[in-house]
Amino acid sequence: xxxxIISKVEDKTLTLERIFKxxxxxxxxxxxxxxxxxxxxxxxxxSLPVCNLDFRVGGVWxxxxxxxxxxxxxxxxxxxxxxxxYSEIQAPEKIVYTDxxxxxxxxxxxxxxxxxxTLTFIExxxxxxxxxxxxxxTTEGLKQVMDMxxxxxxxxxxxxxxxxxxxIQ
Numbered sequence: 001x002x003x004x005i006i007s008k009v010e011d012k013t014l015t016l017e018r019i020f021k022x023x024x025x026x027x028x029x030x031x032x033x034x035x036x037x038x039x040x041x042x043x044x045x046x047s048l049p050v051c052n053l054d055f056r057v058g059g060v061w062x063x064x065x066x067x068x069x070x071x072x073x074x075x076x077x078x079x080x081x082x083x084x085x086y087s088e089i090q091a092p093e094k095i096v097y098t099d100x101x102x103x104x105x106x107x108x109x110x111x112x113x114x115x116x117x118t119l120t121f122i123e124x125x126x127x128x129x130x131x132x133x134x135x136x137x138t139t140e141g142l143k144q145v146m147d148m149x150x151x152x153x154x155x156x157x158x159x160x161x162x163x164x165x166x167x168i169q
Contacts, residue, residue: 005155009146012139016132018158022165024123027130028092030161031119037063040164043156045069046080050104059086061097062106083108084117095119099134113141130158 006017020027030036034053041048042065050064061084067075081102088096096119101112108114113136120131132154136142 005151005158007151009142012136012142014132014134014136014142014146014150016134016154016158017129019124019127019129020162020165021127022169023126024121024128025092026165026169027128028121030165031095032091036164040160041065041157042160043153044160045072045075050081055086055089057086057089060084060106061086062102064104079104081106093121113137113144115141115145 004018008015022030030040032053032055034051037053038048038051041051041063045067046065047068048063049066050062052060052062054060061082063082065080065082067078070076081104083100083102083106084097085100086095086097088094095117097117099115099117101109103109116135118131118133118135120133122129122131134142136145
């Protein structure tokens with residue numbers, strides 16, 4: 001198992017860090033290629049049945065996470081749609097995108113906060129530190145997603161990433 005997530009909340013920003021036991025180029029690919037994302041994106045018990053990725057500046061990643069685990073009760077069968085719009089790409093060091101809650105058509109949800117996400121990939125002796133900085137327009141927006149269980153979801157998602165990276169090396 002890879003290292004635990006280090007998290008820090010400051011005002012409107014959530015910063016997460018974790019070291020993965022894989023080279024930076026591979027970790028970067030895991031975040032930027034459909035065939036990888038389909039294997040790990042989402043919390044435990046969730047799959048990624050829709051993953052349309054146009055990885056370029058101005059490109060869009062439109063996806064759907066679906067709860068496949070019957071033991072999750074009311075969440076079973078639930079779909080959660082998201083849309084990312086890429087604004088900066090420096091392979092394999094950095095990705096900046098705006099993350100939105102959306103519907104199946106890609107229409108952005110006005111009732112949910114958007115996030116400016118910056119992912120930084122730092123190679124450290126054959127391993128990779130990923131730093132995720134999520135900036136919200138308001139402290140209330142950050143609190144809203146934290147109250148939805150985002151930290152647990154990200155922890156499980158990154159656990160799945162660590163397992164995926166281990167399996168493909």
